[in-house]
Amino acid sequence: MxxxxxxxxxxxxxxxxxLKVTGAYMPAPVTGDMAAGFFTVTNSGGADTxxxxxxxLAGDVTLHSTKGGAMEEVKSFAVPxxxxxxxxxxxxxxxxxxxxxxxxxxxxxxxxxxxxKSGTVTVEMPVKPATYNPKTGH
Numbered sequence: 001m002x003x004x005x006x007x008x009x010x011x012x013x014x015x016x017x018x019l020k021v022t023g024a025y026m027p028a029p030v031t032g033d034m035a036a037g038f039f040t041v042t043n044s045g046g047a048d049t050x051x052x053x054x055x056x057l058a059g060d061v062t063l064h065s066t067k068g069g070a071m072e073e074v075k076s077f078a079v080p081x082x083x084x085x086x087x088x089x090x091x092x093x094x095x096x097x098x099x100x101x102x103x104x105x106x107x108x109x110x111x112x113x114x115x116x117k118s119g120t121v122t123v124e125m126p127v128k129p130a131t132y133n134p135k136t137g138h
Contacts, residue, residue, distance in 0.1 A: 015046030017079065017118050024125040026109055027089075027132055032102035037061075037094035037111060037125055038087045038134075047081040049116040057109045059098030066091050079115070089133065103127045 024039035035058070041050065053061040065074050077092065079085045087093050094111075103109055107127045112120050 015081065017043055017048035017081075017115070018045035019043050019048060019079065019115065019118050019121060021113065021121055021123050023134060024111070024123045025128045025132065025134065026096075026103060026125045028105045028127050028130045029099070029102060030130055032099060033097070035096040035099060035103060037096060037109075038089060039123060039125070040087065041079050041085040041113075043079045043081065043083055043085075045081065046117075048079040048118050050077040050079060050085065050113060051075075051116050052114045053094055053111060054114070055096060055109060055111045057100055057103060057111075058096035059100075060096075061111070062095045062097065064093050064095055066093070076116075105129055 020042045022040050022042065024037070026035055026037045029035035050063070053063065055061050062073050063075070063077060064071050065077075066072075077085055085092070105127050108124045109127060111123045111125050113123060114120050
């Protein structure tokens with residue numbers, strides 16, 4: 001256990017990603033067929049890619065980006081080395097479709113984030129009020 005070591009090629013491009021997921025939440029959905037999810041991935045290591053998301057709550061979870069007010073489904077999101085990937089209201093977000101039930105405020109939804117290099121990271125996503133805005137905290 002120490003710095004350096006044998007067999008490592010060095011250089012930041014081969015550095016392992018060091019991911020931390022924070023601020024996850026799901027606004028309580030207004031209907032029982034669709035919900036959104038938000039979170040931030042902070043990476044203090046090498047680059048990684050969020051390739052898919054799964055949840056027992058939904059038959060289908062898709063990744064969406066919002067550019068210039070237009071929402072589009074994407075297959076993956078890059079997580080930059082020593083950077084962050086934000087999923088926030090009005091921007092990137094998860095869409096949960098074919099819900100098994102309508103999650104209520106106070107529930108926690110278990111979500112699995114699948115990364116190309118880091119594998120699966122499970123996040124407990126609390127269900128917040130439909131109008132919740134993390135910038136104001138309510």
